[in-house]
Amino acid sequence: xxxxxxxxxxxxxxxxxxxxxxxxxxxxxxxxxxxxxxxxxxxxxxxxxxxxxxxxxxxxxxxxxxxxxxxxxxxxxxxxxxxxxxxxxxxxxxxxxxxxxxxxxxxxxxxxxxxxxxxxxxxxxxxxxxxxxxxxxxxxxxxxxxxxxxxxxxxxxxxxxxxxxxxxxxxxxxxxxxxxxxxxxxxxxxxxxxxxxxxxxxxxxxxxxxxx
Amino acid sequence: xxxxxxxxxxxxxxxxxxxxxxxxxxxxxxxxxxxxxxxxxxxxxxxxxxxxxxxxxxxxxxxxxxxxxxxxxxxxxxxxxxxxxxxxxxxxxxxxxxxxxxxxxxxxxxxxxxxxxxxxxxxxxxxxxxxxxxxxxxxxxxxxxxxxxxxxxxxxxxxxxxxxxxxxxxxxxxxxxxxxxxxxxxxxxxxxxxxxxxxxxxxxxxxxxxxxxxxxxxxxxxxxxxxxxxxxxxxxxxxxxxxxxxxxxxxxxxxxxxxxxxxxxxxxxxxxxxxxxxxxxx
Ligand SMILES: Nc1ncnc2c1ncn2[C@@H]1O[C@H](COP(=O)(O)OP(=O)(O)OP(=O)(O)O)[C@@H](O)[C@H]1O
Ligand SMILES: [Mg+2]
Numbered sequence: 001x002x003x004x005x006x007x008x009x010x011x012x013x014x015x016x017x018x019x020x021x022x023x024x025x026x027x028x029x030x031x032x033x034x035x036x037x038x039x040x041x042x043x044x045x046x047x048x049x050x051x052x053x054x055x056x057x058x059x060x061x062x063x064x065x066x067x068x069x070x071x072x073x074x075x076x077x078x079x080x081x082x083x084x085x086x087x088x089x090x091x092x093x094x095x096x097x098x099x100x101x102x103x104x105x106x107x108x109x110x111x112x113x114x115x116x117x118x119x120x121x122x123x124x125x126x127x128x129x130x131x132x133x134x135x136x137x138x139x140x141x142x143x144x145x146x147x148x149x150x151x152x153x154x155x156x157x158x159x160x161x162x163x164x165x166x167x168x169x170x171x172x173x174x175x176x177x178x179x180x181x182x183x184x185x186x187x188x189x190x191x192x193x194x195x196x197x198x199x200x201x202x203x204x205x206x207x208x209x210x211x212x
Numbered sequence: 213x214x215x216x217x218x219x220x221x222x223x224x225x226x227x228x229x230x231x232x233x234x235x236x237x238x239x240x241x242x243x244x245x246x247x248x249x250x251x252x253x254x255x256x257x258x259x260x261x262x263x264x265x266x267x268x269x270x271x272x273x274x275x276x277x278x279x280x281x282x283x284x285x286x287x288x289x290x291x292x293x294x295x296x297x298x299x300x301x302x303x304x305x306x307x308x309x310x311x312x313x314x315x316x317x318x319x320x321x322x323x324x325x326x327x328x329x330x331x332x333x334x335x336x337x338x339x340x341x342x343x344x345x346x347x348x349x350x351x352x353x354x355x356x357x358x359x360x361x362x363x364x365x366x367x368x369x370x371x372x373x374x375x376x377x378x379x380x381x382x383x384x385x386x387x388x389x390x391x392x393x394x395x396x397x398x399x400x401x402x403x404x405x406x407x408x409x410x411x412x413x414x415x416x417x418x419x420x421x422x423x424x425x426x427x428x429x430x431x432x433x434x435x436x437x438x439x440x441x442x443x444x445x446x447x448x449x450x451x452x453x454x455x456x457x458x459x460x461x462x463x464x465x466x467x468x469x470x471x472x473x474x475x476x477x478x479x480x481x482x483x484x485x486x487x488x489x490x491x492x493x494x
Contacts, residue, residue, distance in 0.1 A: 073313040086309070088233060096312070
């Protein structure tokens, strides 16, 4: 589903991603690990089509994520490392997502409930006024409601309490065979049960890649 | 053409959300109060009552309004708009909002449209309010001036909005964007004039050329056009006026003064878009 060939990204003089060639397939549930600054977020941003590669290529289902962003993003759910300070209210954000991505609003409410986040009392609040954990729960609910083939999570549990983490992993463990999931994490023991592949990165390179 | 409808729908959605966000923002309230307050102030000061040089009270008020607006509207538009793309990039809002299937064109032009409405409506409404109040007080409405000024405000908003979006996608941080907009404003407001006047005093360059250069500046062409209805011979411009009015009719000059800045705005917005899609989004 996702193929990179000699993919590199340079910022000024620093090489943040150094000629990475990997293939991520349907049914893979991947833990992407590595020290701070290893290049994990950089790799994800290249996959999402946010960065223009300095060299090499990345293809998703055979499409270039920059040239064919609309086709590709219909099948991708993404939760960023830090929830951004979006000023829209939850109602507006929900309407943005349901209109742009054909997501049923009911499903967002459903998954938010599953994550123990009650949208209704917060509906007209600005997103950035929610607590850190509430933000993350809401973004996770959206990502699940989108029912994408590919889900990409850049440390989504950083602000979640232990109970919420359990809810999150329970929701993810249903029917993974038709999906590709990519989790960036620093805590392997947390995701051990739901992943079947571990990729380690360091200094912009893939160091190890194990399946089991 | 299959994708045409959803494309427009997404663009309008972005514009609508940007509009709602702006209306809630403090800057928008201040912005509206300034222009509304200006009109109120003019009425309180009794500008409509005075009968100077045969202008009706209301035309005098509109002229003063447009003269103040020409100076403050550009800086208002620049500082409020210049951060719309660069600020969203800085704060990683772009990263999230663009993880949904919306094209960069829909996003960018949607933002432009939303911002256009937020910057244009308050200045226009303040002027419309003056007309309504004037009618209520029994004044004669100078429709010709009203329509000309509506056109001028429209094209002035476009010009500076386009420039603001260009700066916004060009620079890396929103701090930088803010700095550049101040420079652009001061430059158009004063530096060009000062430089040209000093050239003129030194008598090195021919006057017609100097005035032509001055009129390339959208702020200058607004100034001249705004008084052109009161002063159809353009005497404020000195002898060059003969030259201009010899070449083109006064109505053509007014038309150019609206179309030219509009063009500038569209061009800058378009270049801004080219840069936006060529650069990294985060
Ligand atoms: N936009 C950018 N401009 C300049 N340098 C960048 C940029 N983004 C990332 N880098 C650099 O690239 C390197 C890799 O960063 P990246 O964010 O991919 O790391 P990471 O593996 O996600 O780390 P973390 O675990 O801390 O999130 C770092 O040295 C970082 O400073
Ligand atoms: Mg990271």
